[in-house]
Amino acid sequence: MKKAVLFDLDGTLIDTAPDFIRIVQNMCREAEIPVLDADLIRARVSEGARAMVKLVYPSHLDEATFLKHRDRFLSEYQDNIAVDTQLFDGMDELLQDLEQRSIPWGIVTNKPRYLSEILLDALDLKTRCAVLVCPDDVHRTKPDPEPMYLAASQLDLDAEDIIYVGDHPRDIDAGRSADMLTILAGYGYLPPDAKDDLDAWNADYIVHTVEQLHAEIEALISP
CATH class of the missing domain: 1.10.150 (DNA polymerase; domain 1)
Known part of the structure; x- marks a missing residue:
């Protein structure tokens, strides 16, 4: 689990x-x-x-x-950071499900901290997010596993107890290098030079909708 x-x-x-x-x-x-x-x-x-x-x-x-x-x-x-920006459809339901189960969720991003915090605050997510790791916090960013290990440490968990979800090869590489279970978000901003062979990313799971992501995560966190 x-x-x-x-x-x-x-x-x-x-x-x-x-x-x-x-x-x-x-x-x-x-x-x-x-x-x-x-x-x-x-x-x-x-x-x-x-x-x-x-x-x-x-x-x-x-x-x-x-x-x-x-x-x-x-x-x-x-x-103008959140004029048209919003959670993906179905994502708030997923986050609420995690929160109701007392499963912490967080973010590991290559977006600068000042922009990440402004964005999360604008969407009322800042206090809900258990951990936020940005490039400012580490010496080496994704695909290096350093940010993943930092997030795990701040959650007081072993990295192998954590699921990491991303839409770029560097996300999957970072998660795999840290021994996290990885899920490829096929609904995301897939790089043109890598989107035609998602199996080559070597993620543990591939999902194409947030609903599929919700179902996979629910199965992985359920006792």
């Missing part, structure tokens, strides 16, 4: 893509370039601000100009 559940943030626990899409498409309009397709942006959300800027400005930029665009993106995102 597993004793806790950890989630990746963007594309696994929370559907943050709509806000990324709106901001990037507005940047395209301001740069007077063709507006990028929403699905293209969605597939890159998990890669963060640098990837968003590179979508709009794919040709080489000098570092100062690139950082200017990145900082502008981050500022716009911080100011």
